[in-house]
Amino acid sequence: MLFLLLCITVAGSAIRRDVDIMEANKGVEGLVEGDIRMTDEQLQNLNGNRVKRQIIRYGTWTGGVVNYYFEDAFSQAKRDLMKYALEHISNRTCVKFVESSTERNRIKFVSKGGGCSSFVGMVGGEQELFLDDECQMMGIFVHEVMHSLGVHHTMSRDDRDEYVTVNFTLIPERYLHNMQIEYGTFNAVPYEYGSSMHYRGNSLGVGSLTAKQSRYQKTMGNMRVSFYDMVNINTLYSCSCAVNLDCKNGGYTNPSNCDKCVCPAGYAGRLCDEAPPGAHLYTATPNWTEDFIEFGYNDGSYTNTYLMAYAWISAPADKQIEVKIQQLVNVSCFDSCDDNGVEVKVDEDPRIVNPIYCCNTDTSMMQTVVLSKLNPTPIVMHQRRGKSGVTISYRYVDKPPVTTTTTTTTTTTKPPTQPTTTTTTKTTPPSAPTTKSPTTGQPETTCQCTEECHFTSTETETCQCITSTEETFENEECEKEAGTIHIGTECQANNTATCFD
Known part of the structure; x- marks a missing residue:
């Protein structure tokens, strides 16, 4: 039996059994949502009304290149673990990390004094990312780096309440602001209890967060880095390859190496059609x-x-x-x-x-x-x-037999009424260029509206797909049937993509 492992032992300090971001950040002042740092301008908008909260801007790194360096106190073993975390991301996305202390926009990895915390996105100039000894877990390192790339907590999504119940009466008052919803964010992937960006059910107090699908209660907060975590980054940075492979089982063409696929957990091989080695x-x-x-x-x-x-x-x-x-x-x-x-x-x-x-x-x-x-x-x-x-x-x-449904339509004739003329005007947006989706390898059509659509992760519009029968589906509700689409992020070219407020 072959096991897949890279063990990195952090010298000079014991590795904790129970590694939790909220526990590590107790006593750290000025954090939002438990581990997020904000600029003064962002804090002003956050403390304003809902409209102001919706216009908080989080920048991405130009060209997907992230410059970083370590403060002198950052131990070699912790540097090795961080480089492993950065490689995990760069080997599955188009984002690249370059060690440099002189580039204007850069991350400074700080070893002590700020718990496990980061800014969201590129804020400009030098920004600090803190990783105290209590944060020594590869998944936590990836969690904080994903914040610095511009990715939010799963529990901050505007559809959160469909998947979890926040028991506010069980949350200490000092933590209540941690459960604010980030309105206007673009949900590039399905809501995932097992994302490394999700907090535990007890992070803010025992019983504070309850999964509406109870079987997922102990999945929340697991620090394995998920497949969809990487899809999230690829979508945010528009990663793609010139030619997409025929990846199986939900895999996608690797923008870091376009000759192979990135596979979900439990799958392997160039096209994700094999069992992992030693399974x-x-x-x-x-x-x-x-x-x-x-x-x-x-x-x-x-x-x-x-x-x-x-x-x-x-x-x-x-x-x-x-x-x-x-x-x-x-x-x-x-x-x-x-x-x-x-x-x-x-x-x-x-x-x-x-x-x-x-x-x-x-x-x-x-x-x-x-x-x-x-x-x-x-x-x-x-x-x-x-x-x-x-x-x-x-x-x-x-397998259960496939059932078909027959619909009978009854037409009722009404007496004539005063004749009216109804003019229906349908505005069709200009055709968008067809590209290949980095997550599915299938053709996609980007929505185009009078205002930029939701794919930038900052606008508040929602993209929807229309089938050939003019039936409308929200992205996350599309079905796997001929003539419809099934995807969490893109509208495919065999349908008509349009935008709605």
């Missing part, structure tokens, strides 16, 4: 089959990166796979499954993080049958301390 491979039958998978390493010390392991369950094309997680061994039942956990990818979207199992006592998940919409079905395991195990059961079942 446990299973073939389902009609009968339940059980197996025990051990993952991790013998050393019981904590690391600041995750050791990843995988399994693949396959079935005939006309079948669906069912999976049960029977038992977890040496898996810590911590908030956000931070130490270790098991993710069974059953959602129709292979890119998104699914619920993570890490508690044997969670009766809503353990020994509960889940029906997968993916075949093969990947299982993703992560570990940052010692060796763990999981007992899985799996089988296949018949």
Whole structure:
């Protein structure tokens, strides 16, 4: 069994078991949303009315080039971890990081005095990004760097309340401002509980944030860097390749190396059509089959990166796979499954993080049958301390028959009325150039309106797609059927893209 791991031990200070941004930032003054620094102008707008909050501008880095340097006190081991985090981003996006202390616009990595905190986007001149010893986790490093690139918290999205309940009565008064919604931001990806940009359910107080899909409660705040985190950056910086590959399973052509795809967790190969190296491979039958998978390493010390392991369950094309997680061994039942956990990818979207199992006592998940919409079905395991195990059961079942719906239309004749003339004027925006989507590899048409549309992440308009039958779908509600589109960000060229206020 081949494990995928890069362990970086930070010398001179112990790696914490429980790494949490809000805990690390206790006592740090002047932060917004727990870890965001703001310029004086941004703070004035934030403290103003809703209209002012909507016009806060967060700059991106020109040409996707980010200059940075380390203060002298930044230890070599922490520099190594940060460079690993920067490489993780640059190897999957078109953003490049250049070490320079002389460029006009630059980030200064500061070792102490500011918790885990950053400005959002490029503010101009030198801007500080703080990473105290309590922040020593690769996912936290990426979290803060993503802020500096211009990415917001997941819980700040304007659709947040559709996915989580904020229990304001359980949040200390000094933290209430941390749950403000950033109105007018562009949601480039689906709402993802497992994004590294999402806080834990208990970050602002026990029970302060509740997932409306309860199976995701301990997925919130997990510090694995997600696939959609990278899609977010690529969308923000308009990363693309001249020619897109036929990436499978939700992968996208890598703008850092256009000859291969970037794959969601649980997939590998140049086109994302293979199991990860060393994955446990299973073939389902009609009968339940059980197996025990051990993952991790013998050393019981904590690391600041995750050791990843995988399994693949396959079935005939006309079948669906069912999976049960029977038992977890040496898996810590911590908030956000931070130490270790098991993710069974059953959602129709292979890119998104699914619920993570890490508690044997969670009766809503353990020994509960889940029906997968993916075949093969990947299982993703992560570990940052010692060796763990999981007992899985799996089988296949018949796919449900495809049903068709017949609609009967009844026409009622009304008596004639006073004749009227109705003129319908439809303004069609000028045709936009067709390009290739960096996330799907499919043709896309950018919306064009009298004002710049929402793709800049600063405007407040919403792009919608219209099918050939003139039925309107919000982007996130489009369906995977002929004649419609299914995508979270772009309007594809086989439909008509238009904009609405």
